[in-house]
Amino acid sequence: MDALTRFTPEQVAAAKRYSEAIPPTDIDPRIERLVADLIGRVADKWTMLVLELLTDAGTLRFTRIAERIEGISQKMLTQTLRQMERDGLIERKIYPVVPPKVEYNLTPLGLTLGGAFCGLWVWAAENLGEVERARAAFDKKA
Amino acid sequence: MDALTRFTPEQVAAAKRYSEAIPPTDIDPRIERLVADLIGRVADKWTMLVLELLTDAGTLRFTRIAERIEGISQKMLTQTLRQMERDGLIERKIYPVVPPKVEYNLTPLGLTLGGAFCGLWVWAAENLGEVERARAAFDKKA
DNA sequence: CGGGATCCCACTGGATACTG
DNA sequence: CAGTATCCAGTGGGATCCCG
Numbered sequence: 001m002d003a004l005t006r007f008t009p010e011q012v013a014a015a016k017r018y019s020e021a022i023p024p025t026d027i028d029p030r031i032e033r034l035v036a037d038l039i040g041r042v043a044d045k046w047t048m049l050v051l052e053l054l055t056d057a058g059t060l061r062f063t064r065i066a067e068r069i070e071g072i073s074q075k076m077l078t079q080t081l082r083q084m085e086r087d088g089l090i091e092r093k094i095y096p097v098v099p100p101k102v103e104y105n106l107t108p109l110g111l112t113l114g115g116a117f118c119g120l121w122v123w124a125a126e127n128l129g130e131v132e133r134a135r136a137a138f139d140k141k142a
Numbered sequence: 143m144d145a146l147t148r149f150t151p152e153q154v155a156a157a158k159r160y161s162e163a164i165p166p167t168d169i170d171p172r173i174e175r176l177v178a179d180l181i182g183r184v185a186d187k188w189t190m191l192v193l194e195l196l197t198d199a200g201t202l203r204f205t206r207i208a209e210r211i212e213g214i215s216q217k218m219l220t221q222t223l224r225q226m227e228r229d230g231l232i233e234r235k236i237y238p239v240v241p242p243k244v245e246y247n248l249t250p251l252g253l254t255l256g257g258a259f260c261g262l263w264v265w266a267a268e269n270l271g272e273v274e275r276a277r278a279a280f281d282k283k284a
Numbered sequence: 285c286g287g288g289a290t291c292c293c294a295c296t297g298g299a300t301a302c303t304g
Numbered sequence: 305c306a307g308t309a310t311c312c313a314g315t316g317g318g319a320t321c322c323c324g
Contacts, residue, residue: 033212035266036191038273043185043262049178062306070175073298078307088276099305100304109272116265120185123258124177130251131180134230204286215318220287240324241285289322296316302309 042087042113046072046080051106054090055114059105089113184229184255188214188222193248196232197256201247231255 041047049069054060057068066077081104084090089110095101106114183189191211196202199210208219223246226232231252237243248256 031267031270034270035263036187038266038270039185039190039262040187042266043181045178045182048181074307075299076297079297086277086280087273088280094306098304100307102306109269109276112269113265116261119258119261120181121177123255124180124184125173127251127254128176128180131229134251135228138228138230216287217319218317221317236286242287242324244286285324287323289320291318291320293318294316296314298311298313300309300311303307304305 041083042089044080046076047084047089048117050077050080050084051089051110051114051117054104054106055111059103062102062104065104084110183225184231186222188218189226189231190259192219192222192226193231193252193256193259196246196248197253201245204244204246207246226252 046069049072050065053065053068057064060068062077062081065081066072066074069077072080081090081092085092088107090104091107093103093105095103188211191214192207195207195210199206202210204219204223207223208214208216211219214222223232223234227234230249232246233249235245235247237245
């Protein structure tokens with residue numbers, strides 16, 4: 001699985017330990033709702049990709065990010081970056097020059113979020129095939 | 143943080159190890175896109191909540207699920223459950239009785255996905271406050 | 285009880301044009 | 305270059321009705 005070369009052996013091992021553990025119960029429904037909402041926004045498609053790109057690249061300008069995230073419109077990129085900045089995930093440095101220059105990089109908080117996503121990436125990479133098989137079987141029956 | 147009582151100490155420890163690790167680079171862009179898409183659908187708001195509910199409760203009927211996921215419409219629940227079944231995450235047992243009886247429970251694959259989400263839950267629970275602070279600061283400046 | 289079928293609106297998000 | 309503003313199509317998702 002090529003995608004796994006993305007992670008260190010330690011991360012993959014940790015992800016497996018995760019997958020084998022059984023999440024216990026007991027959680028305040030209100031907290032749960034807040035957390036679910038937070039995950040919901042933060043697990044957005046473009047946010048994920050920006051997070052990953054900046055994790056790799058460090059600091060990038062607006063246009064560089066747009067170039068390297070295929071399919072994103074400038075509107076969505078602006079919107080995603082603003083949201084991430086508001087949530088404290090990225091830092092935005094504006095250089096008062098002309099033409100304008102703006103640089104983006106992850107905050108420490110943003111970096112930790114990238115780490116938290118690792119388990120999901122590992123799961124998806126490992127189980128992509130099984131999901132596709134399940135889908136094919138389901139569609140054949142219908 | 144109350145939400146953390148949801149997890150075992152081992153899971154929390156693993157999540158922290160995650161957060162401190164630095165994801166390396168090098169990944170096939172096509173695989174990356176596939177994986178990102180898969181995460182995108184699987185990280186959907188309702189899917190997450192159903193996953194979590196069934197992880198706790200084991201097996202539940204349609205109406206029981208609807209009752210315990212606040213705010214979900216019957217349409218979205220049906221749609222979410224079909225999608226999850228198609229992806230091989232849940233099993234659907236139909237009892238040919240009248241009135242109808244249908245039971246849902248996670249497959250092994252679905253269980254492992256629940257585990258993979260743990261890191262995200264831990265991150266969100268731990269950093270909810272910090273995100274809210276960042277947001278307040280951002281809004282005050284604007 | 286567990287949905288399927290319809291209607292309909294609100295919002296998401298793309299394309300385009302303009303600007304400091 | 306890095307946006308903002310505007311317009312517009314597509315669709316996600318709620319409400320409602322119905323049926324086996």
